[in-house]
Amino acid sequence: MSQSPSTSASSVLHVDDDPALLDLTAEFLTRTQSDIDVHSVTDIEQALSVLDTEPVDCVVSDYDMPGTTGLEFLDTVRETYPDLPFILYTGKGSEEIASEAINAGVTGYLQKGGAEQHRRLANRVDHAIREYRAQIESQRYSTVLEALGYPVYVVDADGRFSYVNDAFVDLVGYEQSELVGAEPDLIKTDESVAEINEALRTVVSSSGPDIEHVEVEIQRNDGERITCKDHIAALPFDDEFRGCAGILRDLSDQRARERTLQRKNDRLEELVSVISHDLRTPLSAAQGAAELAAETRDAEHFDALTRAHERLEGMLDELLTLARTDERTATTEAVAVPAVARAAWETVAPDRATLVVDIDRTVVADPDRLQRLFENLFTNAVAHGGANATVTVGAVEGDAPGFYVADDGPGVDPEHRDTVFEPGVSMSADGTGFGLAIVDRIADAHRWDVDLTESADGGARFEFVGTESVDADRTARSTVSD
Numbered sequence: 001m002s003q004s005p006s007t008s009a010s011s012v013l014h015v016d017d018d019p020a021l022l023d024l025t026a027e028f029l030t031r032t033q034s035d036i037d038v039h040s041v042t043d044i045e046q047a048l049s050v051l052d053t054e055p056v057d058c059v060v061s062d063y064d065m066p067g068t069t070g071l072e073f074l075d076t077v078r079e080t081y082p083d084l085p086f087i088l089y090t091g092k093g094s095e096e097i098a099s100e101a102i103n104a105g106v107t108g109y110l111q112k113g114g115a116e117q118h119r120r121l122a123n124r125v126d127h128a129i130r131e132y133r134a135q136i137e138s139q140r141y142s143t144v145l146e147a148l149g150y151p152v153y154v155v156d157a158d159g160r161f162s163y164v165n166d167a168f169v170d171l172v173g174y175e176q177s178e179l180v181g182a183e184p185d186l187i188k189t190d191e192s193v194a195e196i197n198e199a200l201r202t203v204v205s206s207s208g209p210d211i212e213h214v215e216v217e218i219q220r221n222d223g224e225r226i227t228c229k230d231h232i233a234a235l236p237f238d239d240e241f242r243g244c245a246g247i248l249r250d251l252s253d254q255r256a257r258e259r260t261l262q263r264k265n266d267r268l269e270e271l272v273s274v275i276s277h278d279l280r281t282p283l284s285a286a287q288g289a290a291e292l293a294a295e296t297r298d299a300e301h302f303d304a305l306t307r308a309h310e311r312l313e314g315m316l317d318e319l320l321t322l323a324r325t326d327e328r329t330a331t332t333e334a335v336a337v338p339a340v341a342r343a344a345w346e347t348v349a350p351d352r353a354t355l356v357v358d359i360d361r362t363v364v365a366d367p368d369r370l371q372r373l374f375e376n377l378f379t380n381a382v383a384h385g386g387a388n389a390t391v392t393v394g395a396v397e398g399d400a401p402g403f404y405v406a407d408d409g410p411g412v413d414p415e416h417r418d419t420v421f422e423p424g425v426s427m428s429a430d431g432t433g434f435g436l437a438i439v440d441r442i443a444d445a446h447r448w449d450v451d452l453t454e455s456a457d458g459g460a461r462f463e464f465v466g467t468e469s470v471d472a473d474r475t476a477r478s479t480v481s482d
Helices: 020-032 044-053 070-080 094-104 115-148 168-172 188-204 251-276 281-294 299-324 338-349 367-386 435-445
Strands: 008-013 036-041 058-061 086-090 109-110 151-158 159-163 211-219 225-234 244-252 331-336 354-358 362-365 390-396 402-406 449-456 461-465
Touching: 008 020, 008 044, 008 115, 008 299, 020 036, 020 115, 036 044, 044 058, 044 070, 044 244, 058 115, 070 086, 070 115, 086 115, 094 109, 109 115, 115 338, 151 168, 151 211, 168 211, 168 244, 188 211, 188 225, 211 362, 225 251, 331 338, 331 367, 338 354, 338 367, 338 390, 367 390, 367 402, 435 449
Parallel strands: 008 036, 008 058, 058 086, 086 109, 354 390
Antiparallel strands: 151 159, 151 244, 211 225, 225 244, 331 362, 390 402, 402 461, 449 461
8 A cells, every 4th residue: 555645745754752853854854845744743653643644755763762663663654555755864873773774675764963964864855755756656657558558668777678568568579578678679670769769869858848759660579560659758867867668559450441541542543433434435335326216216226225224234233343342351151162153153154154163162251252253253254265165163272272263265365464353454345344353352352362374274264362261060250350
């Protein structure tokens, strides 16, 4: 338990069986410090009563008192107030008493004397109170910071960690024993250390701010780098620099949100560009066909108008799907690849084309989006490979397992393979240009890597790696967050 220090005036409890000395000491203390209250008592019972009822910042006690000693009084005080400063101020000075007092844990030991000793006592009391109040405030802030979960550290005047809390240990991945005594470059890059040193020079300067905020790179024990905001301040000092304290705030989530927002903005600009450019062709075709149909009443122009509207409707549907696929997959479950592939084939329903399923694997995926991925690839394969195309769904083995979709069509020229996933790009005159872009977005939503290569038959082979394979009987759902 700690005494709660007064919020304004300092409070000193002085115990001595000599009333004249009590008055003289109080005079010196109040003359040295105008904002100090001195409780002067002549026996231990009165002293304990004051401690129970008044806030006290420091105890000054005589050694030799009737029925007890100052060190016995110290033991009593420490039982209830273990951190309260206790200064032994005695006329019975000896090396034996001094040694006993220091071993007992007194804050200070002074012999009584003239004015000079009283001034020394006043200075010692002032220093003890400031240290005690700083400790109380530190404990309060530490409690708040621990509750908030912020990583906190203290670096001493020699530039080494003297304290790190549990949150700091969890952030950097080192044991506390490895951190305390180590220099900050253990977990901070050279550039970050240089920026922190520059910030410290600003903080300790007479005209600088009390706190600086610096963005730093933290190097975890596992090699991962984390961007953090370092809120740094110098420890209180009079003449000599005592070190600094800092609070780290992990910016990883913020950076992820910024990247997500930027990606959405980029995709939005991309969609606007596609809409403004690619929709003009079917709209112009529909407008021209409508004008000719109105003039001539020729069925040919009405058929052209219908085809233009159907193409326009198809493009709008694909654009809507593309926009919805722009979000990270939210709900996933164990999905059997063969079953989803066959369901997608039935939806596409090519008359004479052949589907070969050469995989027996269950992956974690969004079943609806995975089926749409297969549907778009199958449609693309039949469109370029012809009605008799053969499409194969197989397994990708190796360090990054996955699956592939291959066909026996003409394939994709290597110089065009990097562009086929862009919205609006189509290798077919009748294509919307969004089918493979949707495939790419679905893969990205699952955090799969997609690669377009050549199949064994010279056609196109789309590989999807980085999938999470699970046992076929797994049915639990999971969440994927950005």
